[in-house]
Amino acid sequence: MGAGTDSDGSSRSDEEWERFLRESVEGVADAPKEPSARAREVTRRLREEPDRVPDGWRTYTPARPRRRKGLYLFGLVASVVLLVVALAPGRVVDLFSGDDPSPSAAETARPTQAPPSGPARRATMDEPFRGSPAASWADGAAGITVPEAAPVGWMNEAEVRRALARTRDFLVASGLDRRVLRGERPEKAISLLNPHQKDVRDLVDTALRSPSKKNNPLLLFSRFQPSRTRLVGDVVKTRGRLTYQEGERGALQVTADATFVYPVTRAGADGGDEVVRTIIRRELVLNWDDPDKVITEPGTFSVVSYKYDMTNGGCGDETGYFDPPFGDDRPADDTAEKTDPYDRTTPVGRGGSGDECRKATRS
16 A cells, blocks of 8 residues: 555555655645645545535625515505505595595586495584585586587577586576675676566566565575575585577577585584585576577576475575574474485476475485
């Protein structure tokens, strides 16, 4: 057997072994060194497990920490939710309560179904339309749809467009003007009535001067008595539309069908915080007459018919004002006819004096 043996078991020659011993004693820089026990162990393992890559004997790689992606994502979502709550708390409450705050599409034809019923939620001074389908309706005049104009009868397209705009002006002046709602005389609305239509002008003048069952200003105008009732907030919700066709003697006949929702409370400093919604739906048919065939004044119309439905507006007393019931004043008669004031699928059912008192299934 030779003088030395390599770590892999192979023999060294006598000459190599003598050279190794001599160079080790003399300190030659590049003299080969006897493999350490550690090196021999690694060599043995490599021979037994050829596919294994050994770890360095002086190296250590710590385990990489697991990235908490789920925690980061949760934090981001939570931050977004908090921001939404801060900027629009009412919409978040509506989302979880079942109310739908998204705006309703404009009404362009008679609807085929009533608005869905949400959870019964009490109106408040800060949220007067809370729990009502009107919460998603447009504000004021924006809720009354005006159709595209086309020539009709004696009017060209531009004249029809102007007549439709003035018709909506009448609805605004009679049902949305804040002074008229406080009981003041509706001068702007009256100025659009044909002054030569004597029966209508007499009705208006008499009704505003001394209202009665026969002469009731509420047939055409919305009015609340300031000493008893005040409006809550600056918004009246509306929904409706104008339609038109050719009428008698070539007139442009316009039909206005609109619902107005008025949130009100008791007048006075000690009136409390109860909010009642008075809901009025009016249907007005009017003619923009050909001045060559009917005596009229430019920019005015003649009234053909008027109807209205009312809930939470009072009944019995003909005072010329809506008289919403509060607290114990609410009628307890369960035999009264019930109606859904938000259902616009059928024509307006009431005409004339409006002396019936119906109970709203919701408000």
